[in-house]
Amino acid sequence: MTWTIAVGVKQVPDADEVGIDPDTGRLDRASAPAVMNGPDRHALEAALTIRDQVGGEVIAMTMGPPNATSVLEEAVAMGSDDAVLISDRAFAGSDTWPTSLTLARAAEALEADVVVCGEETTDSSTGQVPPGIAAHNGWAQLTYAEAVDARPEEGRLAARRDVEGGYELVAAELPVVVAVAFGEFDPRPAPLHRKIYGENDFEPTVWDAEALGIEDEVGLDVSPTSVGRMETVDPVERKGEVVDEVDGLLEPIAEVRA
Amino acid sequence: MSDDAVDVGEYxxxxxxxxxxxxxxxxxxxxxxxxxxxxxxxxxxxxxxLAIGEGLETVADEALARGADRVLVADDPVFEPYRADPYGEQFRAMVEERKPSIVLIGGTHTGRDFAGRVAVPAHAGLTADVTELDVDDEGILQARRPAFGGDVLATILCEEHRPQMATIRPGVFEAAAPDPERVADGDVVSVDVVVDEADAISEVLEREVGDTADITEAERIVAVGRGVEGDLEPARRLAEALDAELAASRAAVDEGWVDGARQVGQTGKTVRPDLYVAVGISGAIQHVEGMNKSGTVVAINDDPNAPIFEHADYGIVGDLFEVCPALADRLEGEPIQEVTG
Ligand SMILES: Cc1cc2nc3c(=O)[nH]c(=O)nc-3n(C[C@H](O)[C@H](O)[C@H](O)COP(=O)(O)OP(=O)(O)OC[C@H]3O[C@@H](n4cnc5c(N)ncnc54)[C@H](O)[C@@H]3O)c2cc1C
Ligand SMILES: Cc1cc2nc3c(=O)[nH]c(=O)nc-3n(C[C@H](O)[C@H](O)[C@H](O)COP(=O)(O)OP(=O)(O)OC[C@H]3O[C@@H](n4cnc5c(N)ncnc54)[C@H](O)[C@@H]3O)c2cc1C
Incomplete structure (x- = not known):
């Protein structure tokens, strides 16, 4: 038996390119190029690792605007067999509740045995979507996974989980949602021929809310949370003094210890 | 208002x-x-x-001593060790039966693991990784949280759904000291356990808990980054000379050089020592977010353009393998040694 492994990849503003709008003095996220959420590369690598262990198919899925296709092309270049764009204006304003519902329904439609996600995103970074997917479907979950061990003969996937001050090895029944600890899976480089295929020939499957039967269960209306005020955080004022010799540090250190 | 919105007055x-x-x-x-x-x-x-686990008498009493009016305990072997599915199911049943208005959960790996398994079926609002909390006259929680790597502080509201749930970043708030006199006035309520081992969909095969150090209370911290290249000795010596706790960037933790309990930053702890010495740490925003409440910040880095210098009061540009021992020597009262910088 082989497994169907779905991977959640999200498009986010490139954290390194978020500048300050010269007119308003505020952060200008809109002009930052959209890229794949960094931790999702690690998720993809974990998904490909599971495929290497059991065989099967890796299918990337993203919920986002039509131009989020670019992150799917990247996923296909890295080795995903197929990809789904889940896109609909009705999704606007979704918090993690409908977002995870959407991905949960997509995972069901794909008949996924495993859903692999990143630890959290670099934009809103809630880390709530993977447990949310598992909860909507009543599936098992393995978050903060540092290593994965597919056990098809048991119908389970085991993962080494990072827990505060230690680790645990947990086996979960399929279907299971895995959230991969950022930094633990070294993403494999995309071979040139896959890149060319991804960019030029590949077309993702496209689903809207109706295709998943959730047109009344998404968007702002069903989202329990809403984002109120957003304040730019001023950096903490620091002296920024550079000293040439360690002796220059002795006085400030002595002051602190006094 | 959506169909699932609730009569908030009942909570x-x-x-x-x-x-x-x-x-x-x-x-x-x-x-x-x-x-x-x-x-x-x-x-x-x-x-x-609210406590879930096995053998919780002492824990329940301490919760009363630390300020709770009442403690709900779900005590059963099925909850030890922790697993998301039994915890989530039990917690959800308690929430649905007793209807709390606000539910706060520590933003640890465990808290962030199961919180969604409560919030999703309860259709509750769940705010992640909160660093500031307030409540208005109508009982609406104003949960503020950093986003975009800490560039932005967003206020998240949950007006029409209950409970208002939030996970809270460890180390941000100060714990109150226990008052043993309070224990006698409080109630410990044992709740029905609704989960059964037979329904569990996960199994813990091994669990090893090592270093559970609490760096959030430290007065002085020496934190190491990828720049130490696995050699903690210079930083350890400096920490000893300063009587400081050792901490680390995520990179140093991911490399396995330092235990996760000592990680500072967005996905680690928030610390507020009087002195924070960053050794071989570049100063990524996710790191700075966890240390910018520190008093005096000192950076040791051989790259003059490292962003950490913008977040430091005092910086020294130099090789940490020379600077750390030299500084330790001086702090221990040794004569000055030549340092290139
Ligand atoms: C400033 C701000 C703060 C917010 N705070 C909250 C909050 O506290 N609570 C709340 O419920 N909502 C919140 N939201 C809404 C939330 O950002 C959206 O629901 C978002 O689409 C999903 O959350 P995330 O990016 O945090 O995902 P995470 O849960 O951090 O993502 C983890 C993983 O899930 C997968 N994944 C997540 N989103 C997608 C996607 N669209 N497509 C494919 N895979 C995906 C990826 O593998 C990703 O690595 C906030 C929004 C903003 C702008
Ligand atoms: C979602 C998410 C969450 C994250 N959460 C956290 C978090 O909680 N905490 C955290 O720390 N990071 C976090 N990160 C990672 C963060 O973005 C950085 O990658 C990380 O902080 C880098 O660690 P570092 O500074 O140790 O390593 P590097 O960035 O590699 O820096 C090493 C530094 O050491 C210096 N150096 C090298 N050799 C020497 C020498 N001999 N002497 C002196 N200096 C030397 C170099 O000049 C360099 O500046 C997160 C990232 C993401 C995407």
Whole structure:
């Protein structure tokens, strides 16, 4: 038996390119190029690792605007067999509740045995979507996974989980949602021929809310949370003094210890 | 208003989850209890602690001593060691039956693991990784949280759904000291256990808990980054000379050089020592977010353009393998040695 492994990849503003709008003095996220959420590369690598262990198919899925296709092309270049764009204006304003519902329904439609996600995103970074997917479907979950061990003969996937001050090895029944600890899976480089295929020939499957039967269960209306005020955080004022010799540090250190 | 929106008036009390593993309570639980007490002063609600595990008598008493009016305990072997599915199911049943208005959970790996398994079926609002909390006259929680790597502080509201749930970043709030006199006035309520081992869909095969150091209370910290290249000796010596705790960037933790309990930053702890010495740390925004409440910040880095210098009061550009020992020597009263910088 082989497994169907779905991977959640999200498009986010490139954290390194978020500048300050010269007119308003505020952060200008809109002009930052959209890229794949960094931790999702690690998720993809974990998904490909599971495929290497059991065989099967890796299918990337993203919920986002039509131009989020670019992150799917990247996923296909890295080795995903197929990809789904889940896109609909009705999704606007979704918090993690409908977002995870959407991905949960997509995972069901794909008949996924495993859903692999990143630890959290670099934009809103809630880390709530993977447990949310598992909860909507009543599936098992393995978050903060540092290593994965597919056990098809048991119908389970085991993962080494990072827990505060230690680790645990947990086996979960399929279907299971895995959230991969950022930094633990070294993403494999995309071979040139896959890149060319991804960019030029590949077309993702496209689903809207109706295709998943959730047109009344998404968007702002069903989202329990809403984002109120957003304040730019001023950096903490620091002296920024550079000293040439360690002796220059002795006085400030002595002051602190006094 | 959506179909699932609820009569918010039916919901009352502020709940705090007391996270314990094998009898050891995560310090963030007591931080939450102290902060939640401020909320109940405004709302007039009861402050209720909730503990799930096995053999919770001592934990329950400590929760009362630390400020809870009441403790709900779900005590059963099925909860030890922790697993998301039994915890989530039990917690959800308690929420649905007792209808709390606000539920606060420590933003540890455990808290962030199961919180969604409560919030999703309850259709509750769940705010992630909160660093500032307040409540308005109508009992609406104003949960503020950093986003975009800490560039932005967003206020998240949950107006029409209940409970208003949030996970709270460890180390941000201060714990209150226990007052043993309070124990006699509080109630410990044993709740029905609704989960059964036969329904479990996960199994813990091994569990090893090592270093559970609490760096959030440290007065002085020496933190290491990828620049130490696996050699902790120079930083350890400096830490000893300063009587400081050792901490680390995520890179140093991911490399396996330092235990995760000592990680500072967005996905680690928030620390506020009087002195923070960053050794071989570049100063990524996710790191700085966890240390920018520190008093004096000193950076040691051989790259003059490293962003950490913008977040430091005093910087020294040089090789940490020379600077750390030289500084340790001086602090220990040794004569000056040549340092290139
Ligand atoms: C400033 C701000 C703060 C917010 N705070 C909250 C909050 O506290 N609570 C709340 O409920 N909502 C919040 N939201 C809404 C939330 O950002 C959206 O629901 C978002 O689409 C999903 O959350 P995330 O990016 O945090 O995902 P995470 O849960 O951090 O993502 C983890 C993983 O899930 C997968 N994944 C997530 N989103 C997608 C996607 N669209 N497509 C494919 N895979 C995906 C990826 O593998 C990703 O690595 C906030 C929004 C903003 C702008
Ligand atoms: C979602 C998410 C969450 C994250 N959460 C956290 C978090 O909680 N905490 C955290 O720390 N990071 C976090 N990160 C990672 C963060 O973005 C950085 O990658 C990380 O902080 C880098 O660690 P570092 O500074 O140790 O390593 P590097 O960035 O590699 O820096 C090493 C530094 O050491 C210096 N150096 C090298 N050799 C020497 C020498 N001999 N002497 C002196 N200096 C030397 C170099 O000049 C360099 O500046 C997160 C990232 C993401 C995407």
């Amino acid at each position: 009352e009390d502020v709940w705090v989850f007391v996270e314990e593993h094998g009898g050891e309570v995560m310090p963030v639980s007591w931080e939450l209890l102290a902060e939640a007490a401020k909320l109940t002063e405004t709302t007039g609600d009861d402050l209720v602690a």
